[in-house]
Amino acid sequence: MVRRKINSTAAGEAETLLEKGATRKRFSNAGDVDHDSKRQRPELKERTDYSRWRMRDDHGRHTWHYLEDDGQVKNWPQSYADKYYLGLPLDLPELTKPKEPLDAVQNGLEFFKKLQLQGGHWGCEYGGPMFLLPCVVLAWYVTKTPIPWYYATEIKNYLFARAHPEDGGWGLHIEGETSVFGTVLNYTVLRLVGVDADHPKMVKARATLHQLGGATHAPHWAKWWLAVLGVANWDIVNPVPPELWLLPDWVPFAPWRWWIHIRQVYLPMSYLWSRRWQAEETDVLRSLRKELFVEDWNKINWSAHRNTIHPRDNYHPKSWLLNVINSLLVNVWRPIFRTQALADKAEAWVMRLIEMENENTDHADLATVSGPMNLVALYARGGPDSYAVLRHKERSHEFLWVKDEGLLANGTNGVQCWDTAFAIQAVMDAGLTEDPRYRTMLLKALEFLDDQQIRENVKDQKKCYRQTRKGGWAFSNKDQGYAVSDCVSEALKSVIILQKTPGFPTLIDDQRIFDAIDTLLTYQNPNGSCSSYEPPRAGPWMEMLNAAEVFGRIMVEYEYPECTTAVVTALSLFHKHWPHYRAAEVERFVARAVAWIKTAQRPHGGWYGSWGICFTYATMFALESLSSTGETYATSSHAKRGCKFLLSKQRPDGGWSEHYKACETGEYYEHPTGSQVVMTAWALIGLMKAKYPDKEPIKRGIRLLMERQQPNGEWLQEAIEGVFNKSCMISYPNYKFTFPMKALGMFARRYPDETVV
Numbered sequence: 019m020v021r022r023k024i025n026s027t028a029a030g031e032a033e034t035l036l037e038k039g040a041t042r043k044r045f046s047n048a049g050d051v052d053h054d055s056k057r058q059r060p061e062l063k064e065r066t067d068y069s070r071w072r073m074r075d076d077h078g079r080h081t082w083h084y085l086e087d088d089g090q091v092k093n094w095p096q097s098y099a100d101k102y103y104l105g106l107p108l109d110l111p112e113l114t115k116p117k118e119p120l121d122a123v124q125n126g127l128e129f130f131k132k133l134q135l136q137g138g139h140w141g142c143e144y145g146g147p148m149f150l151l152p153c154v155v156l157a158w159y160v161t162k163t164p165i166p167w168y169y170a171t172e173i174k175n176y177l178f179a180r181a182h183p184e185d186g187g188w189g190l191h192i193e194g195e196t197s198v199f200g201t202v203l204n205y206t207v208l209r210l211v212g213v214d215a216d217h218p219k220m221v222k223a224r225a226t227l228h229q230l231g232g233a234t235h236a237p238h239w240a241k242w243w244l245a246v247l248g249v250a251n252w253d254i255v256n257p258v259p260p261e262l263w264l265l266p267d268w269v270p271f272a273p274w275r276w277w278i279h280i281r282q283v284y285l286p287m288s289y290l291w292s293r294r295w296q297a298e299e300t301d302v303l304r305s306l307r308k309e310l311f312v313e314d315w316n317k318i319n320w321s322a323h324r325n326t327i328h329p330r331d332n333y334h335p336k337s338w339l340l341n342v343i344n345s346l347l348v349n350v351w352r353p354i355f356r357t358q359a360l361a362d363k364a365e366a367w368v369m370r371l372i373e374m375e376n377e378n379t380d381h382a383d384l385a386t387v388s389g390p391m392n393l394v395a396l397y398a399r400g401g402p403d404s405y406a407v408l409r410h411k412e413r414s415h416e417f418l419w420v421k422d423e424g425l426l427a428n429g430t431n432g433v434q435c436w437d438t439a440f441a442i443q444a445v446m447d448a449g450l451t452e453d454p455r456y457r458t459m460l461l462k463a464l465e466f467l468d469d470q471q472i473r474e475n476v477k478d479q480k481k482c483y484r485q486t487r488k489g490g491w492a493f494s495n496k497d498q499g500y501a502v503s504d505c506v507s508e509a510l511k512s513v514i515i516l517q518k519t520p521g522f523p524t525l526i527d528d529q530r531i532f533d534a535i536d537t538l539l540t541y542q543n544p545n546g547s548c549s550s551y552e553p554p555r556a557g558p559w560m561e562m563l564n565a566a567e568v569f570g571r572i573m574v575e576y577e578y579p580e581c582t583t584a585v586v587t588a589l590s591l592f593h594k595h596w597p598h599y600r601a602a603e604v605e606r607f608v609a610r611a612v613a614w615i616k617t618a619q620r621p622h623g624g625w626y627g628s629w630g631i632c633f634t635y636a637t638m639f640a641l642e643s644l645s646s647t648g649e650t651y652a653t654s655s656h657a658k659r660g661c662k663f664l665l666s667k668q669r670p671d672g673g674w675s676e677h678y679k680a681c682e683t684g685e686y687y688e689h690p691t692g693s694q695v696v697m698t699a700w701a702l703i704g705l706m707k708a709k710y711p712d713k714e715p716i717k718r719g720i721r722l723l724m725e726r727q728q729p730n731g732e733w734l735q736e737a738i739e740g741v742f743n744k745s746c747m748i749s750y751p752n753y754k755f756t757f758p759m760k761a762l763g764m765f766a767r768r769y770p771d772e773t774v775v
């Protein structure tokens with residue numbers, strides 16, 4: 019059983035070879051990265067041959083493969099999707115130029131259809147954050163995982179492509195200004211994959227890093243990684259005591275109350291902190307001690323730099339309370355009261371929680387920070403050969419993505435369910451679900467959602483503090499298995515829409531739909547709103563304990579208009595078709611949720627968005643919530659103010675273009691590069707949902723969407739679309755298809771006689 023699983027992916031191939039002791043044979047000729055300080059480091063190649071990369075989809079598990087063998091290349095041709103991801107020409111014919119918005123949707127679908135994967139969903143790069151690839155590569159390095167030359171080469175290419183054009187450093191995310199966090203970690207990655215310290219780009223990046231104060235000025239997470247590498251002393255890392263997990267549940271700040279991401283990250287972080295675990299020394303690690311610091315490494319007063327941080331990295335300065343707690347933990351708790359027995363007990367419980375995460379996700383883990391960190395913790399616990407370590411290594415490949423610029427790490431193991439749900443809805447909004455041209459595509463998409471529905475709650479749900487999830491959908495895939503309020507909702511809506519369309523089969527029976535509803539109904543907060551993974555388990559005051567410095571709003575769940583709206587619309591659609599199932603609860607839920615939406619409106623009329631940029635995104639959702647209970651421009655002052663807000667931001671060319679600075683500051687900012695198709699689509703959808711009566715401004719936006727569409731039906735990538743924790747941006751490349759198509763389709767149905775261009 020174990021063996022079969024381990025054999026199942028590309029990484030599996032590597033691991034199996036590793037077990038057989040054949041790794042060297044496979045990788046050494048190819049110049050894989052060498053971790054043994056006694057051996058010579060290989061030369062990196064300029065680039066790989068892009069015609070040899072393939073993305074394999076196995077039930078929504080995505081892994082990239084580089085085919086070195088010509089026979090394999092022939093037997094496994096590149097798909098359109100592969101070529102598209104890699105930026106290779108698709109050679110698709112020009113389509114008839116659209117006259118009407120509906121033609122534009124059809125051209126868009128013609129293109130998008132070709133990108134559908136065999137398993138019925140869509141793939142995409144899900145990059146943006148610049149600290150994720152380091153998590154994967156550093157975890158591999160310290161666990162002595164061979165990194166094949168083609169990965170190393172494309173990692174180098176990606177990081178060089180994404181270095182700041184002027185100062186050569188890296189930011190928190192791809193569009194951000196250079197920070198110590200981004201530069202320390204990505205510089206380290208480059209060195210570990212074999213780039214020389216004398217490389218001109220490294221010299222430049224190092225100079226920038228030193229100007230910013232060097233690694234002593236890095237934020238907590240970077241210091242933690244450097245301590246794990248042995249490039250910094252553990253004394254520079256603010257405390258991450260695992261014994262917090264021993265606190266009784268009633269304690270107001272007990273970790274089970276934190277936001278799921280922070281509590282999952284805290285587990286391996288605290289385990290390794292507690293053990294002060296460090297990787298085996300190598301030449302390159304020794305050299306990094308000289309390269310990353312301005313100070314003479316041997317003379318650094320490590321503990322004096324626990325709180326040193328460059329202002330650019332200090333988005334959320336630590337509270338006075340946290341500083342006091344940290345200092346007590348360092349000076350009193352650890353040296354005087356923390357017995358070994360207590361540390362052992364805490365480590366054991368934290369490890370047990372990691373093991374439960376292993377079981378519940380088949381070692382895929384929640385996301386790209388906790389996953390790699392868990393790998394290191396499991397390696398530190400049981401050495402290189404345990405099943406948990408091997409399976410983690412194998413699954414870590416699912417975080418990776420290859421694109422024209424090189425190889426990066428995605429924010430999660432993909433966007434499968436989420437993008438598929440929106441693709442179905444775009445077709446629905448255009449009234450094309452019964453069109454035979456899209457039947458196969460839609461049927462495959464439905465089959466995918468059928469396959470990906472989560473059928474059971476996690477084992478020991480209470481013990482590991484997980485939310486009910488039965489009947490739900492995750493953002494990415496079932497393996498990851500974390501239901502999210504809006505992911506469940508969007509997937510459920512799409513399933514209902516298709517299953518209620520004549521000619522589509524009922525793959526998901528009523529009971530499974532009810533399971534989804536039962537889970538959704540657990541998501542409402544006392545004030546009527548919805549959060550993401552769980553209802554909040556503590557208040558925003560918990561940010562006083564936010565130690566990460568680089569992110570805001572990370573410690574607990576908050577209330578989100580986006581998530582709330584998704585649940586409202588899913589419940590409303592469900593209620594229409596099943597008017598008797600938990601009817602009173604459903605109605606009450608919707609009424610309270612919409613009432614909450616009104617309270618969250620800002621004085622300027624917009625709503626603050628937490629997962630897309632920013633007011634435009636959330637205002638679209640909020641207006642949809644209002645319209646679901648009949649509140650539109652004509653009937654509701656809230657809808658009216660929302661429309662006015664959007665219209666006040668329309669640009670002379672008819673588009674919208676909010677900049678990510680809005681997420682950081684809470685004020686609307688214009689993007690310097692001008693109108694963006696995704697943002698324009700969001701604003702138009704919001705206006706149309708609110709039934710804004712004047713079609714002229716809407717028509718101008720629609721015209722912009724049509725003008726930006728390429729002759730083959732696609733739209734090109736523009737500025738970054740998504741965000742998390744206020745400060746970090748993340749790409750949603752499929753939004754440039756799904757939202758413009760939705761907006762165009764809605765327009766076509768509302769104004770069937772308009773030609774626009």
Ligand code: LAN
Pocket residue numbers: 279280283385386387388429430436493502504505550569580581629741742743748
């Ligand atoms: C995501 C991606 C999807 C997103 C939506 C469904 C769009 C949203 O409506 C709810 C929240 C959710 C599920 C979400 C939460 C935070 C994630 C997982 C991410 C933005 C993708 C990456 C991010 C994760 C926290 C990255 C790792 C970084 C840490 C700070 C731990």
